[in-house]
Amino acid sequence: MKPGKVPPEILEKSIFPFLGTKRPEVLVHSKIGEDCSVIDFGEYVCVLSTDPITGADKEIGRLAVHISCNDLAANGAEPIGIMVTILFPDGTEEDKIKGVMEQIHNTALEINAEVLGGHTEITSSVSRIVVSATAIGRALKREYVTSSGARAGDDVILTKKAGLEGTAIIASDFEEFLKGKMSPEEIERAKGFINYISVIPEGRIGAKNGATAMHDVTEGGVLGAAYEIALASKVGITLREDRIPVHPETLKICQIFNLNPLGLISSGSMLITAPDGNRIISALKEAGIEGTIIGKVTEEGFRIVDKEGKERPFTPPERDELYKIL
Template sequence: MKAGKLDTETLRQIVLNKITYHREEVMVRPNIGEDCAVVDFGEYACVLSTDPITGAANEVGRLAVHISCNDIASSGVEPLGLLLTIMAPEGTAVEEIRQVMEQASETAAALQVEIIGGHTEITSAVNRIIVSATAIGRQRKDKVVLSQGAKIGNAILMTKSAGLEGTAILAYDHEERLKKELGSPVIEAAKKMVDQISVIPEGKIAGEVGVSSMHDVTEGGLLGALWELCEASKVGAHLYEDEIPIAPETEKICSFFQIDPLKLISSGCMLMTVEKEKEKELLEKLRERGIPAAVIGEIVESGRYLVKDSRKTVVEPPERDELFKVI
C-alpha cells in the first residue's frame, strides 16, 4: 500500500464495515467525510476527533494541536481539551521532545485548550517523531454541525486559500532547496502560513450563523474535502475553479514540485455550505474577524464537478495527498 490515508473504498471495506457494535449514546459514528464522533451526554454532546501528524518533519507539535482542534471546530464547537501521544525513534535527543512539547503547549494556550493527558515513548517502530492528538469539545446537542447536512441549493464557501498547510510544510521541510529556486521572500511568506492553520474562529462564527455543514480541508486537499462532504450528505456539487483562492506562494511551490494545489493538504481552510439567504451574513461576519472567505460553488442534486468556463471535470474520490509525492 502507498503512503497516505486509505482510499475511500478500502477504508469502507476493511475499517468502517468491521465496526459492528453500536451504543445508543453515540450520535455520530465513523463515516466517510465526518470529522468528529459525537456522544450524547444529556443536554450536551461530547465531540471528539483524533489525528496524527505524519507528513511533516518540522513544527509537528504545533501542527498536531491545530489539526485535531480544527476537526472539533468543523462541528461549530470550541475545543476545550487535548490528549497527545508522542512516538519518537531511538536516538532522539531530549531537546527534540522538549521542542515538540513547547510548540504544542504554546499553541494550545493560544487556542485556550488544555492538554489534559497523553503518552510519550521512544520506540524502534517509527523512524521520526510522530505526534497523534485527540481533541475534545462540548456543545448543545441541537447546535452540533455535521458534514452530512449539505442541502441542494446551498452555497459552498471556503476560508483562506487552497493548499495552505501543505505550502507551509514544504517550505519548512525543503527550505534551502526552494530558496535557491524561488527566493527567500517567497519561502518566508510560505512558512508564515503555519500561523493561519487554526479554523476555530471561523468554525465558531459558522456555528453561530447556522451553516448546514462544515468540513475541515485536510489530506486530499480541497477537492478531496468537497467529495467527502458531498458523499456524507448524498449530494452533488459544482465547484467554480476561477473562484478558488490560491496564494501566489502556493502556486509557485506547487509548480516547482509539479503538484496540484487543489489536492494538497489544506488545514486552515474550512469548507462550508449555507443557505443562500445566510450567505451574505456569513461572509460579512468572517471578514469582520479578518478571515478571508469566498463563495466557490453550489450544492446540486447529483454530479461532483470542477467547472471552468464550459469545461466540467469530474471530482474523483480522494487518493493519497499530493504532499506524499514530494516527501
C-alpha cells in the same frame, strides 16, 4: 497501497463493518466524511476527534494540536483539551522531545485548551517522529454541525485560501531546496502560513450563521474535502476552479514540485455549505476572515468547472499532493 488516507472503498469493506456496539448516546457515528464523533451529554454534546501528523517535521507539535482541534471546529465545538501520543525514533535527544512538547504547550495556550495526558515513547518502529492527538470539545446540542447536512442548492464557501498547511510544511522542510528558486521573502511568507492553521473562529461563525455542513480542509485538499462532504451528505457538488483562492507562494511551490494546489493539504481552510453563503461571508468578514463562494451543492455528481469554463468530473486525489515529495 500508496501512502496517505485509506481509500473510501477499502474503508467500507475493511474498517466500517468492525465498529463494536452502536451506543444510543452517540449522536454522530463513525462514517466516511465525518471526522468527529458526537456524544449526548444533555444540554451539551461532547465532540471527539483524533488525527496523526506524519507528513511534517519542524512544526509537528503545533500542527498536531491545530489539526485535531480543527475537526472539533468543523462541528461548531469549543476545544476543551487534547491527549497526545508521541513516538520518537531511536536516538532522539531530549532537546528534540522538549521542543515538540513546547510546541504542543504553546499552541494549546493559544486556543485555550489543556493537554490532558497521553503517551511518549522511543521506538524503532518509526523512522521519524509521529504525533497522534485526540481532541475533546463541547457544543450546545442545538448548535452543533456535522459534515453530512449539506443540501442541494447550498452555496459552497471556502475560508482563507487553498493549500495553506502544505505550503507551510514544504517551505519549512524543503527551505534549502527552494533557495534560488524563490526569493527569501517568498519563502518566509510561505512558512508564515503556519500562523493561519486554526479554523476555530470560522467554525463558531458557521455554526451560528446557518451552516448546514462544515469540513476542515486536510488531506486531499479542497477536492478531497468537497468530495467527503458531498459523500457524507449523499449529494453532489460543483466547484468553480476560477473562484478558488490560492496564494501566489502556493502556486509557485506547486509549480516547482509539479503539484496540484487543489489537492494539497490545507488545514487553515474550512469548507462550509449554507443556503445563504453571503450571510456567512459577511460574518466572516466582520471577524477579519476571508471567505469565498466557490461552488454549489447539487443533487448528484462531482464536477469542477475549469478556468476555461469547461466542466469535468472529479474524484478525490488518490493521496495528498504532499506525499509526492516526502
